[in-house]
Amino acid sequence: MKFSFNKKIIAITGAANGIGRAAAILLATEGAKIIAIDKDKKSLDKLKLKLRNKCILKNINCINLDDIKINLKDIKIIDGLVNCAGIVPQNNLMNCSEVEWNHTLNTNLTSVFYITQYFMKVFLKRKKGSIVNISSVASSIKGVKRRFAYSTSKAAIIGLTKSIAADYSSKGIRCNVICPGTVDTPTWRKRVLSANNPIQTRKDYNSRQIIGRVGKPEEISDLILFLLSDRSSFVTGSVYNIDGGMSL
């Protein structure tokens, strides 16, 4: 299947690491220019070394609306948006503090509202666009232990996606959501290493997927590419699990 991303401009939040970074590299390889948005400046700079003139860096904290408005005002054209920035706090109802709750919802949900509303003006003007949100299997898809605030935020992303698709698909703007299972990214590795027994924890994570291993970021970015491309022109409001069978 051929994809044409030549002269396409794609904004990606969380582009500096993990799934967002893999998507940035794949899309740039396919010819897209990447607006790489992330609060992690050091990792953004590393991405720039790899992608060079195929990417523009935007060192932004996506929970700060002023930061978004000031730093993105020069971006007048985009063809696609990937909302990938996120955090994975581990808590349950009884040990989730109000601070952690608010920070999780702000980072994983409110930031998506801010960024998508900001770019929707561009999409509406151009009467086209494709938005891909990254949720998780730990959401309304499946209850996962110690993911209380996280799953709440990710379930909301599924609702947000369907709502945007309902309102804007007739205006040429598609919106879909991907729900990954466990994926080998820097923050996942940190979670494994900070556990009491990292070897057992890694085994436990692997066995959550029926396939018997965690996913690679590149296994998620392939679907991101498809959903951003014109090859998925009849797909909107859809929820895609890529989870090695975790949700079965």
Ligand SMILES: NC(=O)c1ccc[n+]([C@@H]2O[C@H](COP(=O)([O-])OP(=O)(O)OC[C@H]3O[C@@H](n4cnc5c(N)ncnc54)[C@H](O)[C@@H]3O)[C@@H](O)[C@H]2O)c1
């Ligand atoms: N890795 C997994 O197992 C997994 C599974 C399901 C869903 N996800 C989701 O995929 C997305 C990417 O996860 P990942 O594992 O690649 O994580 P990651 O930590 O490797 O990358 C996330 C990136 O988001 C950035 N970020 C976080 N908060 C930000 C903010 N407020 N403003 C700007 N940038 C911010 C970080 O700096 C980082 O570069 C997340 O939304 C996560 O919830 C991950």
